[in-house]
Amino acid sequence: MSEHLQLSLALCRIGLYTCFRALCCKGPPPPRPEYDVVCIGLTGAGKTSLLSRLCSEGSDGIVPTTGFSIKAVPFPNAILNVKELGGADNIKKYWSRYYQGSQGVVFVLDSASSDEDLEAARNELHSALQHPQLCTLPFLILANHQDKPAARTPNQVSDQWLLPK
Template sequence: MPSIGEIFGLCCGACRIGCYTLYVKLCCKSAPSQRQEYQLICLGLSKAGKTTLLTMLCGEKADDIQPTQGFNIKAIPFKEAILNVKEIGGQENVRPFWNRYYDNIEGIVFIIDSSCSPEEFLTVKEELHKVLGHASLKGLPILILANYQDQSSARKTDQIIKDFDLDERAAGRKWLVHPCSYADVESARDGLQRLLYFLKGIEVKEDSARI
């Protein structure tokens, strides 16, 4: 059972989402974006690199990044659209509450540490399968970013696809496993571009993509 502090933190997070939505509606009403916007959720275990990658993709400094407590929202611009990414903390005591943030989501970004231990990899698999099986996210396109590909112990995309049983578990949705690392942040942007193609109904031809 969550502690009073955890419940308070989740309530504060829900209030922040409401305030953010109201702010966008009121403050941006006079100057609406000319680009289409999509609402994404970013999930993954703690220390997978979610906050750092999203911060770098926004062109912001990634110095002194702290683990996300609650959630962060990042607007990642592309030429043809803006991806509003809601990143949720990945701590063990937060993961049971991920589903409280699934409303009005159009796509999923799931970031993994591809070089993690076998034990943690099993935990990642279990959490990913919960996300893929959740009714609120049924059929939504998903991008799995395999972070830390610059590490010698990193698992390659084909191995991840096999070990996660994605051909079966992700059936009925568009999905992609894409390698990335901090050293080459453009690889993560390339993965998000492919997810954007899914959202716009544009075919992606790549071995690690499935439709």
């Protein structure tokens, strides 16, 4: 066999071996970082629907959360472990028991709700903002139900209902 052919075969073997190692022998991909987030808001604000959509689950038969639920929401670079806390009056008093270990807060409100409900949501938000375990965490305030005719814009919700009076 000519030296040229031998060299070509050797390079092919090295190339195949390198490709095989690169594709098959790397081991598992590095784990994505995980973050613990608490999701709160009044009943009917859309917390469960939001999490169902983020997890690509069906929206058929969604019922209000009684107590709490935990969902892992995958994103390309991270996983959010979301503790969704029910918003009924008899459950809200237990919210603070689930705050420990949270690294962020999602507060969902119904932007099409009545003035009284928005005032109640404002009070709950300000209570959460003052809680020692949450006051230093990042907050996302989601003005949900923007598709409803009576919905207030995020700016209206922010200016009229969420800022301190």
